[in-house]
Amino acid sequence: MKKKLTLTDILVTIVIALIFSVIYKVWGPLYNILSVFGLHVDQLIYGMWFMAATIAFLIIRKPGVALIAELAAAQGGEFLFGGQWGGISLLLYGFVQGIGCEVVFALFKYKSYHLFIACLAAIGATIGSLFLDVFYGYIDQLALWNLTLLIVARLIGAIVITGVFAFYIVKALEKTGVTKIIRPLSADDYQSLEEEIR
Amino acid sequence: MHFELTYRQTWLHALHPVFKFVMVIVLFVAILFIHNPNFLFYMLIGFGFLYIGWTGHSFKLISILSSPFLIIFVSSATSMMFFGDGTNTWYKIGLIHITEESFYRGVHLGLRGILFGLLGLLFALTTRPVLLFYSAMQTLKLKPKYAYAFMAAINLLPIMVSEFQTLRNALKVRGVTYNSGIKGVYQRIQYFSIPLLAQSIRRAHRTAIAMEAKQFSNDRTYYYQVSYSLKDLYFTFLILAIMATSFWVSTIYSVFPIDNVRMR
Structure with a gap:
């Protein structure tokens, strides 16, 4: 099986990420208003930021796509938002979140595509983002109950959106047949071909 | 745009x-x-x-x-x-x-x-952005496939935005209503992301095949020197x-x- 990324894989990954950037753009203002209250309601949709990574991985199934997707989503965010979120700081976030996902996928040797893996990747991305938040947002200096609320809200949001939603969206996308043209051929495909010949 | x-x-x-x-x-x-x-x-x-x-x-x-x-x-x-x-x-x-x-x-x-x-x-x-990617290829030795893929994607972005707007209008015209709560969130993501993804992935795939045929995935000489x-x-x-x-x-x-x- 070919594991190296081709230009097609990269372009498709970036395009997936950019679509989610476009969707975030509509959600962005909502996100801003929610975050003003400081009660971390906004954290429930934070998972939207990681979604591109799991979707891209579940579609393309190759190492490195999750990281590229996160970086591209951050970059797309910069073009669309015009640096509203600090432009390049998003790249740093994209990087740690992408690494968080990649580590999870690598632990399963990039061979497992179950719902469970998507959820674990969501947790990985959350840990990555929290790590950077300690430096960027001093979240370790929040009152304990508030910090707990933030972590729990972000985790739940991430698992539901980045894990479950992403998984079912890819499932639905498979029905459109579009995943067939880009996914690397698996052993099953060869087998079904041989059966057809017979 | x-x-x-x-x-x-x-x-x-x-x-x-x-x-x-x-x-x-x-x-x-x-x-x-x-x-x-x-x-x-x-x-x-x-x-x-x-x-x-x-x-x-x-x-x-x-x-x-x-x-x-x-x-x-x-x-x-x-x-x-x-x-x-x-x-x-x-x-x-x-x-x-x-x-x-x-x-x-x-x-x-x-x-x-x-x-x-x-x-x-x-x-x-x-x-x-174009100059940033060209100079990344020249000074950071970024592989051309990454740089050209990013540059191509930036050019696809306006199409995606207009598709998004068309889709939003189409849904509005049909009077689509959303469930409340978490179901509604999923519905919204689904209605928007699936058609957009399917369309854009196909387009990206076609574009990429054409680009590969023109050797954008290998070393080329550079139009811009930084x-x-x-x-x-x-x-x-x-x-x-x-x-x-x-x-x-x-x-x-x-x-x-x-x-x-x-x-x-």
Whole structure:
């Protein structure tokens, strides 16, 4: 099986990420208003930021796509938002979140595509983002109950959106047949071909 | 997406794109380790001058792009102000507990948010993405397949945005209503992402095949050659000067009566 990324894989990954950037753009203002209250309601949709990574991985199934997707989503965010979120700081976030996902996928040797893996990747991305938040947002200096609320809200949001939603969206996308043209051929495909010949 | 940006080229445009990018990244990481709000405040003034005066864009555009800064300030500051850890209580009602420490930490985070936004804009407004990718290929030896894929994707972006708008209008015309709560969120993501993904992936696939056929995935000669100049040196000195001056002024005239917002 070919594991190296081709230009097609990269372009498709970036395009997936950019679509989610476009969707975030509509959600962005909502996100801003929610975050003003400081009660971390906004954290429930934070998972939207990681979604591109799991979707891209579940579609393309190759190492490195999750990281590229996160970086591209951050970059797309910069073009669309015009640096509203600090432009390049998003790249740093994209990087740690992408690494968080990649580590999870690598632990399963990039061979497992179950719902469970998507959820674990969501947790990985959350840990990555929290790590950077300690430096960027001093979240370790929040009152304990508030910090707990933030972590729990972000985790739940991430698992539901980045894990479950992403998984079912890819499932639905498979029905459109579009995943067939880009996914690397698996052993099953060869087998079904041989059966057809017979 | 149909608007044209007219601007005059300033010396910031002439900097080496990758060099500028690396400088901004270094600056970002350095700012993460600054815990003194006074220092940050003067840095904001310093880079603010650079942002307002030397991006070469019209004052109108700059003010429009700066308008979210207030929201950034408020949204970054509030949760820390209201719920941050601290000992010297100023105000307490219910869950809200504003202490001196948490208040200044909140202000610090707000300033940092604005400074990050400002530096990001300063970079984005003075750098052409195409040149950034070309210079990344030339100086960082970024593989051409990554660079050209990113550049192609940027050009596909307007199509995606207009498809998104068409889709939104189509859904509106058909009078689609959404469930409430978490189901509605999924419904919304589903209605938008699946058609958009299916269309765009097909388009990207076609584009990529064509690009591979034209050897965009292998080494090519470059249409744009990017080089260093003395201006890069000036830029480095200017940044160092802004940092040093901000630090110096912050030790003399402090705006906030606190010099480290971290407690532990």
